[in-house]
Amino acid sequence: MEIPLELVAGDRRFAPLDALEGVTIDLRYAGSNNFAGIPLYDNIDCAWIHVDAFQALTLAAAHLRQINAPWSLLVLDALRPHRVQESIWKRVQGSHFEAYFADPALGSIHSYGMAVDLTLVDAEGCAADMGSEFDQMDELSHPILEKRHLDDGRLTSEHLGHRALLRSVMSFAGFRGIDTEWWHFDFGDRSMIRASYPRVV
Numbered sequence: 001m002e003i004p005l006e007l008v009a010g011d012r013r014f015a016p017l018d019a020l021e022g023v024t025i026d027l028r029y030a031g032s033n034n035f036a037g038i039p040l041y042d043n044i045d046c047a048w049i050h051v052d053a054f055q056a057l058t059l060a061a062a063h064l065r066q067i068n069a070p071w072s073l074l075v076l077d078a079l080r081p082h083r084v085q086e087s088i089w090k091r092v093q094g095s096h097f098e099a100y101f102a103d104p105a106l107g108s109i110h111s112y113g114m115a116v117d118l119t120l121v122d123a124e125g126c127a128a129d130m131g132s133e134f135d136q137m138d139e140l141s142h143p144i145l146e147k148r149h150l151d152d153g154r155l156t157s158e159h160l161g162h163r164a165l166l167r168s169v170m171s172f173a174g175f176r177g178i179d180t181e182w183w184h185f186d187f188g189d190r191s192m193i194r195a196s197y198p199r200v201v
């Protein structure tokens with residue numbers, strides 16, 4: 001099941017990111033402020049997400065408001081068409097970045113609009129200090145190693161608190177985090193998504 005990106009805007013299975021209430025959007029791959037230093041979504045509109053993930057993200061944003069957190073959600077990446085995944089793969093293959101991107105042979109959950117990269121921002125739009133940057137592809141970004149980084153002083157309890165809040169709000173809404181990127185969340189099981197959802201190419 002595949003759908004070209006150009007048809008997503010007219011397909012009810014997808015929703016525009018700017019319709020998310022109380023969520024701000026800064027698609028890093030649409031501009032140059034990313035690991036590659038150039039726009040990866042050049043002249044294509046990737047500000048979309050699958051409606052199932054859209055509804056869950058709406059719930060996560062509402063939950064954050066409900067608990068009176070001084071933060072809201074900032075989406076950094078969502079739908080990433082398979083054609084972009086392929087071009088990123090060519091760029092990162094053989095570098096240490098490779099481990100952080102899905103091999104196009106298997107495909108990224110982002111290409112189904114069912115994964116989202118995000119962080120927390122305050123009322124002024126300043127991002128919470130997570131101890132490492134979005135797409136900082138090293139061990140400092142690995143949630144599974146947070147306790148160790150706290151012990152050796154590379155991360156503080158404030159960093160861990162921000163990350164834990166993001167994870168708890170996302171898991172409340174049904175998202176699952178991963179071991180290697182604090183900013184990445186899938187909405188549901190990866191094999192199920194690959195088998196049951198249309199991939200945007």
Ligand SMILES: [Zn+2]
Pocket residue numbers: 077110115116117183184185
């Ligand atoms: Zn991601």
